Amino acid sequence: xxxxxxxxxxxxxxxxxxxxxxxxxxxxxxxxxxxxxxxxxxxxxxxxxxxxxxxxxxxxxxxxxxxxxxxxxxxxxxxxxxxxxxxxxxxxxxxxxxxxxxxxxxxxxxx
Amino acid sequence: xxxxxxxxxxxxxxxxxxxxxxxxxxxxxxxxxxxxxxxxxxxxxxxxxxxxxxxxxxxxxxxxxxxxxxxxxxxxxxxxxxxxxxxxxxxxxxxxxxxxxxxxxxxxxxxxxxxxx
Numbered sequence: 461x462x463x464x465x466x467x468x469x470x471x472x473x474x475x476x477x478x479x480x481x482x483x484x485x486x487x488x489x490x491x492x493x494x495x496x497x498x499x500x501x502x503x504x505x506x507x508x509x510x511x512x513x514x515x516x517x518x519x520x521x522x523x524x525x526x527x528x529x530x531x532x533x534x535x536x537x538x539x540x541x542x543x544x545x546x547x548x549x550x551x552x553x554x555x556x557x558x559x560x561x562x563x564x565x566x567x568x569x570x571x
Numbered sequence: 572x573x574x575x576x577x578x579x580x581x582x583x584x585x586x587x588x589x590x591x592x593x594x595x596x597x598x599x600x601x602x603x604x605x606x607x608x609x610x611x612x613x614x615x616x617x618x619x620x621x622x623x624x625x626x627x628x629x630x631x632x633x634x635x636x637x638x639x640x641x642x643x644x645x646x647x648x649x650x651x652x653x654x655x656x657x658x659x660x661x662x663x664x665x666x667x668x669x670x671x672x673x674x675x676x677x678x679x680x681x682x683x684x685x686x687x688x
Binding site for chain 1: 575577612613614615617662664666676677678679680681682684
C-alpha cells in the first residue's frame with residue numbers, strides 16, 4: 461500500500477464548476493499536508509499548506525484535512541481553464557526531510 | 572513564494588556522456604536542497620538530499636556514483652548524471668526548503684527534461 465493514495469484521473473469539469481480533489485494516506489505521523497499544482501512539463505508549485513486537521517482557505521482554494529479518517533481534500537471554486545493541471549498532494553511528518561507525494565490527479569477544466 | 576531556478580530546462584545528449592543540471596535558490600539561502608525524478612504520469616521520487624558543505628544523502632536504490640550531487644554554496648546545488656543511458660531519460664526536479672526545519676515547505680524549480688539518445 462502506498463503511503464499516499466490519489467486517483468490519477470483525468471477529471472474533466474465544465475468551467476465554473478466546484479472541483480473536489482482527494483487523497484488518503486496511511487502514515488499516522490504526518491502532521492503537515494501540502495497541495496501542489498503542476499502544469500505540463502513544469503515543476504510543481506506550492507498551492508496550499510496546512511498543519512494538522514482543519515480547513516484553510518486561500519481565494520478560490522480550500523484545503524481540508526481530516527486526520528481521524530486520514531483524508532485530505534482540495535476544493536476549487538469557480539474553476540477556470542487555467543486551473544487545468546495535475547494536482548499533487550503530499551504529507552510530511554515534521555521530522556527529517558522527506559515529503560511523501562501522491563501520484564497526482566490530472567484536472568481538465570473545459571470551456 | 573520563494574524562487575528556485577533550474578537550468579537547463581531541456582537537454583538531449585548521447586549515451587555515455589555526462590550531463591550537469593544546476594539548481595539555484597534566487598531570493599533565499601537554502602542549506603538543504605532536494606533532487607527528485609519524475610516519470611510520465613507518476614509521482615515525484617526523491618533521489619537525494621543535498622546539504623551545503625557536506626555529502627548528499629541518497630535514497631535507497633539511487634546510485635550515488637551515477638548521480639553526483641554537489642552543494643557548493645547556500646544558493647547552488649548541481650546534479651550530474653554520469654555516463655547517461657536511455658533509461659536515465661526523465662524529468663529531474665530540484666527543490667529547496669524555506670522556513671523552519673520541520674515545516675516541510677518546499678519550493679520547486681521548473682524541472683529539467685533529460686533525453687538520452
